[in-house]
Amino acid sequence: MDIVVKGRKTEVPERFRKHVAEKLKLEKIQKLDGKVISLDVEVSKEPNPRQADRCDRVEITLRSRGPVIRAEAAASDPYAALDLAAEKLEARLRRQHDKRFSRRGARRIPAAEVADHVPGVATLNGNGLAPAPEEEPDAVPTKKIGSLEVQGDGPIVVREKTHVAAPMTLDQALYEMELVGHDFYLFVDSETKEPSVVYRRHAYDYGVIHLRTDTMVTQAHSPDAGGALGG
Numbered sequence: 001m002d003i004v005v006k007g008r009k010t011e012v013p014e015r016f017r018k019h020v021a022e023k024l025k026l027e028k029i030q031k032l033d034g035k036v037i038s039l040d041v042e043v044s045k046e047p048n049p050r051q052a053d054r055c056d057r058v059e060i061t062l063r064s065r066g067p068v069i070r071a072e073a074a075a076s077d078p079y080a081a082l083d084l085a086a087e088k089l090e091a092r093l094r095r096q097h098d099k100r101f102s103r104r105g106a107r108r109i110p111a112a113e114v115a116d117h118v119p120g121v122a123t124l125n126g127n128g129l130a131p132a133p134e135e136e137p138d139a140v141p142t143k144k145i146g147s148l149e150v151q152g153d154g155p156i157v158v159r160e161k162t163h164v165a166a167p168m169t170l171d172q173a174l175y176e177m178e179l180v181g182h183d184f185y186l187f188v189d190s191e192t193k194e195p196s197v198v199y200r201r202h203a204y205d206y207g208v209i210h211l212r213t214d215t216m217v218t219q220a221h222s223p224d225a226g227g228a229l230g231g
Contacts, residue, residue, distance in 0.1 A: 008044040016043070016078055023086050024060070032093040035065040043078055052076060058085045062093070068163075069093060070180040092179050099175075170208060173198045 003024060005017045020041050030036055039062050046055040054074035058081040062069045069092050073084030167190035168176070177185035177198055184199035195211045 003039045005041045010045040012043050032097045033064050038063045056081045058082045060085050060089050067176045
């Protein structure tokens, strides 16, 4: 297995590529997950000078025969961002490794207890609520272009991703959401076979949205709908 390093709208110097190989030890990763297929490192740069303290972003994606594990971090330079992302990746790898070897005979962790087992999933303020996000003092002005809000002068950037995944239970979707470090996770429910989204709410609570096809609406939008009423 090789490490693939690529830049998104930025050049990646050879010195940084060598640093990635030294930082992400393949032998150590394969000890935690022996079924690793690929390891991708993507480097991007934020041109906004107001975000100089986190202008360099590094995203590490590990694909194996199990769930995808992703870790990303931003800092004032790509080397610091890589160090932070590598620490997150190792923590999630260890969490998956420990769960895999303790699954037999061990109970599943309820959503209410996730915070006791997964450090850093949420924080609370003095009122027992999730703190409101801090507003940046020099916020970038936004403007309306059609139905989209664009910050600054643009340009409009749309990033589209397509993933192939097998149906899973709600409990497994919660677990995989924690592995990739996101606040939501799109999956196909193994019981209903319908698309669903699990997401993090206030404090340690989780929510789930199920999408069910309405046959009446589908028929109403069909090109042939209403054809029998024509003169």
